[in-house]
């Protein structure tokens with residue numbers, strides 16, 4: 001697999017603007033990545049510290065399997081977020097073509113409510129994550145850390161190929177897919193599922 005940097009940069013800018021519009025990338029938070037090649041692993045990641053609603057196709061950094069910028073960047077003035085290290089780990093372990101990291105409120109609140117994992121069940125919207133409507137899907141919650149190695153180990157320990165997401169407690173959400181569009185669709189569905197599950201928690205079914 002090989003994706004061109006120019007194409008990846010344009011897609012990253014467009015999807016970042018879309019997700020910023022959904023309120024998922026407030027301030028300069030969050031970052032998106034596209035896997036450019038596998039051997040050796042190279043990812044195009046949105047540059048750090050920028051307004052995600054206003055990126056251009058050049059606001060991108062190429063990183064290696066540790067999330068470190070490689071030489072010969074399109075713009076040597078740009079830096080990757082430290083979080084690029086977890087993007088690279090997810091791309092390697094899950095075989096993802098794209099990773100979305102957003103500070104989505106519904107995910108963080110759900111992770112706070114259910115720190116042992118957020119259980120999503122019996123909802124049509126689960127089909128948007130490749131599951132059946134009567135499935136039970138548990139989204140893992142890992143403790144926050146500034147050390148991407150620690151976070152990566154926690155992600156890998158709970159990794160299930162059928163659950164393309166992990167919540168980082170009191171921080172945000174990572175979601176992945178074969179490309180950015182699929183990863184965004186999954187993120188949209190997860191937001192709905194988290195919001196529904198939080199809003200209906202404590203309801204007694206069938207009681208008026």
Ligand SMILES: [Zn+2]
Nearest residue numbers: 030083171172
């Ligand atoms: Zn973050």
